[in-house]
Amino acid sequence: MSWFSGLEAIVRTDVPLRDHTWYRLGGPARWFCQPRDERELARLLARLRDAGIAWRVLGGGANVIIRDEGFSGAVIRLASGAFEAIRFEPEGVVVAGAGADLPRLVRATLDHGLVGLEALAGIPGTVGGAVRMNAGGRYGEIGRFVRLVRVMERDGTLVDRSASEVGFAYRHSQLAGCVILAATLSLRPGDAEAARRRHRAIWMEKYGSQPALAARTSGCVFKNPPGAAAGRLLDQAGLKGTRIGGAEISRRHANFIEAHDDATAADVLHLITLAKERVRAATGIELEPEVEIW
């Protein structure tokens, strides 16, 4: 009997993860699990625990590189309607399921006359991924708006964590090791038309200086070190246009690595190592990846 007997409807084996990431690179997940609600998720986590299987949660796959050999554990994805709902409550409170598309949430809040999230224009992925990464940029981060994060712990317990418990910092939260189920955000009513114009302006600014949205990237590869911009350090190290196999450091923005048709995950990883070494040699600064490598 397999560890997932009775859960066959939601567990598949050897599923290519390239189909679920923006890089479209890398190998399969040994198990790919799509629970349909919280009860099923709790059952799944219990089975994984009993079987001693490592697991990870995949959101929209906009910030991960999957190695060519794939992931030998279980990948959990919250892609059913139960995890994607967005609910509006009085006084600017919005409860968004972790599986909801972040750009959809941004548009929905503007449609409801609530402002703030337009600062997140042009950031792909899910609400769960955005909360985990504290996604954002120079105009703001999602953590600023989050009041509560509902999570399922590894043992299946449900917990509401306050923003201070979550410890949001630059591209960081203390949410590793649990499944984010939903976030409660607090927004304010405001001039939605002005916010829409701001949203458009931020979007245009980004995609005027970054690779096209259709390019295969993970956004910025490295975090900005204190007091410096990783993109500028990479540019000053002469890395724009550097290529290994099918992976190339963007000529538009040096903190993006684009995957071309013939790229492998190993090409991207080698280029990350090379870029780190060049910046370290030129400046002594140790760049830290923002992208997660699975």
Ligand SMILES: Cc1cc2nc3c(=O)[nH]c(=O)nc-3n(C[C@H](O)[C@H](O)[C@H](O)COP(=O)(O)OP(=O)(O)OC[C@H]3O[C@@H](n4cnc5c(N)ncnc54)[C@H](O)[C@@H]3O)c2cc1C
């Ligand atoms: C073109 C492009 C532009 C980008 N621009 C920006 C930008 O301006 N600012 C920025 O911050 N990022 C940017 N990114 C990166 C990416 O969009 C963000 O990091 C985003 O928040 C990732 O969300 P995701 O759902 O795709 O998460 P994934 O990439 O799937 O996962 C990222 C992390 O979150 C975890 N995770 C996801 N969902 C859950 C969950 N439900 N429970 C627990 N853990 C979970 C994963 O395990 C992983 O650790 C960009 C990416 C691209 C491709």
